[in-house]
Amino acid sequence: MTTSVFNETDAFRTGLSIRKTWLGEEHVERSLKAAEANPFTVPMQQIATESVWGQLWSRPGLELKERSLITLAILGALHMEEELQLHTGAALRNGLTEEQISEVLLHVALYAGVPRGIAAFRAARAVVEAGGAGSEASKADPAGGS
Secondary structure (H helix, E strand, C coil), X not given: XXXXXXXXXXXXXXXXXXXXXXXXXXXXXXXXXXXXXXXXXXHHHHHHHHHHHHHHCCCXXXXXHHHHHHHHHHHHHCCXXXXXXXXXXXXXXXXXXXXXXXXXXXXXXXXXXXXXXXXXXXXXXXXXXXXXCCCHXXXXXXXXXX
């Protein structure tokens, strides 16, 4: 796919590579195509790819799996179930275990509140039961999410 509507900086290219590796090429391509079809979301895709994936996820100091566990905890605490499902599927595909994900979500429940923990478990369970394949949340987000 051509990403001609994007400013392909070094951070963008690095982020695109990590993002495709972690979330899956199909998901990322759908997100980019959705942005190309609706230029309103191009800036969000640009920032997410450059900053989140190209600058944050590429930093030394934490392995990608460790960053994934942190991301799951934050998404669960913030009650972001669709993103949590997307990242749960990515975590499972990239070697995290159901037990590791469960332990993180228990932390969410006790530190961020039991209702948020229950919601996080519910969202993650849907992905686990689907064999890590994700859910509708893994479809391209027209608003420009992950």
